[in-house]
Amino acid sequence: KEKFNKPVITSGNIRNPEVAEKILAEGHADLLAMGRGLIADPEWVNKVRSGREDELRKCISCNIGCAGHRIGINRPVRCTINPEVILGEEAHTSMKVNKPVNVVVIGGGTAGLEAACTAAEVGCTTFLFEAKPYLGGLAREIAKLPAKDRINDFPNYLINRAKKLRNLYIFTNTTATMEAIENLKPDVVVNATGSTPLLPPITGLHDRVDKEDSKVLSIFGLINNIEKFNEMDLEGKKIGVIGGGAVGLDVVEYFAHKGAHVTIVERMPAVGNGMDIITKLDFMTMLKKKEVDVRVETSLLEIKDSSFIVNKDGVDEEISFDYGFVCLGMRAYSPLMASLQENFAGTNVEVVNIGDSVRARRIIEGVEEGRHITDTLKRIGAL
Known part of the structure; x- marks a missing residue:
């Protein structure tokens, strides 16, 4: 200039x-x-x-x-937080229900909030149950990591959107029960209870992960203690991370930027499988710049108090750590789904499952499925 x-x-x-x-x-x-x-x-x-x-x-x-x-991948543009990119700009706001409809949403993560807001915006009387004292689900948790703080803006947007809807009633600190759901006389029940860390039956894992005074943690063990780790001098500390997916790489990035010596173990031939190319390239650059020890085609056999026992090509090795993180992905969490289907079988109540409670994926899929509650309303003749 x-x-x-x-x-x-x-x-x-x-x-x-x-x-x-x-x-x-x-x-x-x-x-x-x-x-x-x-x-x-x-x-x-x-x-x-x-x-x-x-x-x-x-x-x-x-x-x-x-x-x-x-x-x-040379496909049409989409947006994680804006389903209107492929569904048509504000398409649902031109729709209105043609009869009274009660919608109950279980889970206040991004998928559940999108479903609840969309249902209310088309005229449904909508009730949302969230067991935690706050809304936002896993997105809110992941945003506690410094490099992920921008994610917070999306649940904030959804919450602000929800506050303006007088026909949307939100109950936090409230676990949904079958009795409470039935009392609301639902026409549609949306299950959006999210996911939990995948913790397979590996020797030593369940005895140690996220236990008091343990050095072995899941992603939630890091998030729930993020203030402690933020204040800790981690220069030169040894950090072991099991799992080279998005969550594991987030953990690696956090500790590598704090000067720790990080080792990441992945049983596949490469880390970052399934990630978009832009983010993956950023992570690859970070791994090289921070001299992260990347072990691929390596399997976890056992977890001890301060070490992982791993195997590559039939040879066992012990990787010691000051803190070890097990990040093997997430699994669907839907404790009520079977009961909902059984309880409402043979009735006119439509039960749908969306987001991570179907299968652990990304925000983009859950938000899209949340917006697709309009398809459910059409199917029951309400739109």
């Missing part, structure tokens, strides 16, 4: 209006460009202009549906 005295446009995930204003006010640029931000929320500018900043659906920088789909 100074050298050529020409108007300058800048870009780079400008998400917050105050940041955009500061860039312009301080003369760093004359115009701002937005790409992913406008995929996430095409109404970003209009919402800011009209003072509706609490309604902004800010990009969470996941790169899954945009760069991952378009560049990585």
Whole structure:
């Protein structure tokens, strides 16, 4: 700008209006460009202009549906947090129920919140049960990791959206029971109870993981103690991570940036399987820069107090650690689903299962399935 005295446009995930204003006010640029931000929320500018900043659906920088789909696998653009990209902009807001409909949603994660908001927006009387004292589910938990804090913006958006819906009743700190569900006389019950860490029957795992004073933790063991780890001097500490998927790599990134010596173990031929190409390349760069010891085609055999026993090509090896993390993915958690199906069998009540409680996946699938509650309403003749 100074050298050529020409108007300058800048870009780079400008998400917050105050940041955009500061860039312009301080003369760093004359115009701002937005790409992913406008995929996430095409109404970003209009919402800011009209003072509706609490309604902004800010990009969470996941790169899954945009760069991952378009560049990585040459498929049409989608968006993790904006199902309207493929379903039609605000398509559901033109729909209204043609009769009174009660919808009960079990689980206040991103999938459950999307389903509840969508149902309420088309006119259903909607009730949402969440066992925890807060909403947001796994997205809220993962956002406690410093590198993942942007994810928090999505549950915040959903919560702000829910607050404006007078026909949506949310009960936190409340475990859904069959009696409570029946008392609400539902026409549709949506199960969205999410997932829990996958902890297979590996010798020593269940005796140690997330136990008091244990050095062996799951991803939740890290998240629930994140303040302690944030304050801890981890320079030179030995960290072992089992599992080279997205969760394991998040753990590696956290400790590698704090100067720890990290070893990651993955039984597949490579880490990062199933990740979008942009995020995977970032992780590969990080692993190399931080000199992470990557062990692929290596299986976990046993967990001891301060070491993992692993095997590669028939040879056992002991990997010692100051803290060890077992990140073998997530598994569906749906304790009520069988009872719901049995209880409402032969009735006119529609029971649907969405998000991670079907199969542990990503936010994008759960949100899409949450929005698809309109398909269920059509199926029962309510739209």
